[in-house]
Amino acid sequence: MRNTLRVLAYCTIALCLAGYVAFLALDASFPFPDRALRADPAVMIRARDGTPMRIFLPEDGRRRFPLALQDVSQVFQKVIIASEDRYFRYHPGVNPFSILRAALQNLQADGVVSGGSTITMQLARLAEPKSRSIKGKIVEAYRALQLEYGLSKDEILKLYLNNTPYGGNVVGVGAAAYTYFGKSAGALSLGEAALLAVLPRSPQAYDPIAHPKAAQAARDRLLDTLEERGVFPPDRVALAKVQPLPTRLTPPPMIAPHASRMAYEQLRRSALARSPKLSVWDVTTTIDPAFQNQALTAMRRRLTSLRLAGLENAAVVVLDRKTREIRALVGTHDFFDTARHGPINAALAMRSPGSTLKPFLYGLAFDEGIAVPESMVLDIPTDYSGYVATNYDDRYRGPVTVRQALVHSLNAPAVRMLAKAGLPRFHRLLRRGGLELRYGPGHYGLPLALGACESSLVQLTTLYAALADEGVWQSARLLADQSDPLEINRKGTSIQNDGSVRLLSRESAYLVRSILEEVPRRDLPTAWAMTLDAPEVAWKTGTSFGHRDAWAIGFSAHYVVGVWTGNLDGRAAKGISGARHAGPLLFDVLRAAEEPGAPLPMPDNLALDTVEVCTEDRELPNPFTPRTMAITVIAGRTKLKRSTLHQRIFVNPDTELRVEGRCLATIKAEPRVVRTPPEELIAWELSRGIPVQTAPPLSPECSAVPATGGPAIVSPSATTPYVLRSDAPDEFQRIPLVARTDGGDSNLYWFQDGALVAQGGVAENLFLAARKGEHRIVVQDSQGRSDSLTFIVE
Incomplete structure (x- = not known):
């Protein structure tokens, strides 16, 4: 007898080992198809x-919306296990007692009324759907054993809860809780949990929106069963039964x-x-x-006035000044207005930024030491290899300060400053500041100072945040998640550990900010600082080439706001400007976001x-x-030259002629101080008919310096009209520009009707x-001597 038991024991062990080896072989040959259980999730943006x-x-x-098990309410987990598989925690994936019970019930009913499937088997069917045949059940049972072999009970339950279908395109309890109740699965009540437990059994028949009575009856039957099994007490079940069903699905959010x-x-x-798969x-x-x-x-309040100006759309970006977090981003006035390109995100559209780059x-220039806000710069036409910058109003103002040039957004001084500061340096600064300049400096040339490139509203607003x-x-x-900033071009940039890049010194940024605070505001009168509830704002506008885009970017104590207005199809709108069409919206947003009367923070230890400078040319x-x-000035950076505007000369008081060289010893002369402005300024002023004080002519008695006359125009001719031919x-x-000179001057400046036409x-x-x-026509040489005449073209 003892030997027989021993043999039986050995045989049992051998059979178990053989079965285990066979299972491992099958598992290796037919691995579990879990791809369907790990499909890409929908993404909820909050x-x-x-x-x-x-x-x-x-x-x-x-x-x-796949969830971790701890993010699903314990109530729902209890309801699911109690209603679908009471012995889930104990069986190996297949419950033979449940299968036997289901078989007897089906025989008695002469049809399929119970499946006997465990939660693990249901999960296997979701991964690999099979027909409800004996063969299908065998495969389902085998797959269930595979699941139990490779996963813990909690992992199986999590996969089940995340893959249960709830009708339509709703899959998993996370999506179901939001779709039917507008809440998270962790906040489900008992009544809600019971409804979601019965819904997968027949998503159409138990749809609480289409068939509320059937859905409530099915829910209440399950609640009764849970009470009978002692899962929940009667008072709690009674409270769950009176909870109303949802009357509508949660609408898809669109904020x-x-x-x-x-x-x-x-x-x-x-x-x-x-x-390779999206898990978040x-x-x-x-x-x-x-x-x-x-x-x-x-934005919508301003739409009427914008459209009267021919501008169909706008975009707004609001940044937190310190953290650079985007607090608001409006891409167009109406996402669903396809006729006006509403789905396009204008905040990311690459457009010409116009004059918005001038502050940088x-x-x-301030950091290079070649200028300060009170430095003088010439606002006159200047020819740079055929390129002559013109101002927005087609006027020139002569000598202006950098402050005036930036406040009034003058183009000619900006181009002159770029030529002095260096195009490659400015190009590099803009790239370090996130602008996607795809080409080298030479591609853009000096017009880069006026926005001859492309930038998005997000990039520009972020760039201005550096000034703030x-x-x-x-x-x-x-x-x-602070580890994922927006991807903005930073090629060739030295980035600090915190991701920051210093574009300008603290002093330079403050000086630029102080100028931008003086730009006249569209929301207030001239004395805006006396308005108690108005926050302090530094701002700048821009209008793109061809009048296609109007910009306004500004910042207050806590926020940086960027505004773009224009047409996304690229149509121009004649007469638009950043100040008139983008500025009002900028201040609407800033005043809504900022604290009333908030001052801009004053940096310390600058x-x-x-220093004392000449009042006229602002040099030493x-x-x-x-x-x-x-x-x-910026200590240790600003480099000022010695002024040459006022020079001492000697003049014969009897003839009022200049005396120079050796003749000073033989001719009576007295010292006088005269102004010697730049030759191109003299030429421009003379072309405009502005009286110019220049040094008196050299006395003919001075042989050391030859006395010569100024230029004399040879062509065009004042006596012969020019006739344009239609067949040529x-x-x-073209008319030749020729002047007779003494041969000693290196440059001539030609002005027609007050505009520089050649040099x-x-x-x-x-x-x-x-x-x-x-x-x-006026011709001017470098000594201020000139000639002029009037000619006619017929």
Whole structure:
């Protein structure tokens, strides 16, 4: 007997081992098909306070919000286990007693009324659907054993809860809780849990919206069963039964749709760079719903006036000044207005930024030491290899300060400053500040000072945040996860450990800011600082080439706001300007976001100093400088030259002629101080008929310096009209510009009707395009001598 038992024991062990080896072989040959259980989730984009903003579905169109088990309410877990598989925690994936009970029930009913499947078997069927045949059940049981072999009970339950179908495109309890109740699965009540437990049994028949009576009856039957089994007490079940069913599905959220799309695309780029599958589905952004609504409301209030000006759309970006978090982003006035390109995110559209780049050019000049806000710069036409910058109003003002040039956004001084500061330096600064300049400096040339490139509103607003933050640039942030800033071009940039880049010194940023505070505001009278509830703002506007885009960027104590207005199809709108069409919306948003009367923060310990300079040219005074003034400079950076504007000469008091050289010893002379402005300024002033004080002519008695006359115009002719021929190309009808000189001057400046039309050496071949009408031509040499005449083109 003992030997028989021993043999039976050995046989049993051998059979178990053989079965185990066979199972391992089958498991290796037919691995569990878990791909369907790990499909890509839908992505929920939320505002910073948790408000749902938008849902993005995966390629299969299913709404899945996979959850960890601890994020599903314990009530729902108890309901599912008690109703679907009471012995889930104990069986190996297949419960033979349940299968036997189901078989007897089906025989008695003469049909299929019970399946006997465990939770694990149901999960296996979801992964690999099979017919409800005996063969199908065998495969299902085998797959269930595979699951139990490879996963823990909690892992199986989590996969089951996340893959249960709830009708339509809703998959998993996370999506079901949001779709039917507008809440998370962790907040489900007993009544809600019971409804979601019966819904997968027949999603159409138990649809609480289409068939509320059937759904309530099924829910209540399950609640009765749970009470009978002692899972929940009677009083709690009674309370669950009176809970109303949902009467409508939670509508898909649509807040900040453009910002939501940005967050989704950023998530996909960053997540898929780490893993081939998207695992994160619940994403919190930095968007503030209140700010978003304020910006959208302000934009829509301005739409009527914008459209009267031919501008169909606008975009707004609001950044937190310190953190660079995007608090609001309105891509267009209406996402669903396809006729006006509403789905396009104008905040990311690459457009010409116009004059918005000028503050950074002057900031660079301050740091290079070649200018300060009170430096003088010439606002006159200047020819740079055929390029002559013109101002917005087609007027020139002569000598102006850098402060005046920036406040009034003058183009000619900006181009002159870029030529002095260096195009490669400015190009590099803009790239370090996140602008996507795809070509080298030579491609853009000096027009880069006026916005001859492309930038987006997000990039420009982020760039201005550097001015607001004492010259330090950081990338804008849209995801609450601080490790994922927006991807902005930083090629060739030295980035600090915190991701920051110093673009300008603290002193330069402050000086630029102080100028931008003086730009006249569209929301207030001239004395805006006396308005108690108005926050302090530094701002700048821009209008793109061809009048296609109007910009306004500004910052207050806590926020940086960027506004773009224009047409997304690229149509021009004649007469638009950033000040008139983007500025009002900028101040609407800033006043809604900022605290009333909030002052701009004053940086401390700035390395600023004051020096005495010549009042007229703002250089260090020489012994003959008549008047001086104090200006602010950056200590250790600003490099001022000695003024040459006022020079001492000697004049014969009897003849009022200049005396120089050896004749000073033989001719009576007395010292006088005269102004010697730059030759190009003299030429421009004379062309405008402005009286110019120049040094008196040299006395003919002085042989040391030859006395010569000024230039004399040879062509054009004042006596012979020029006739344009219709049968000849324009390039063959140009008028030569020729002047007779003494041969000692290196440059001549030609002005027609007050505008610079040519400049060059005496020997250069210069020509003038012929235009019908009567014209005044002026030629000026470097000594201030000139000649002029009037000619006619018929």
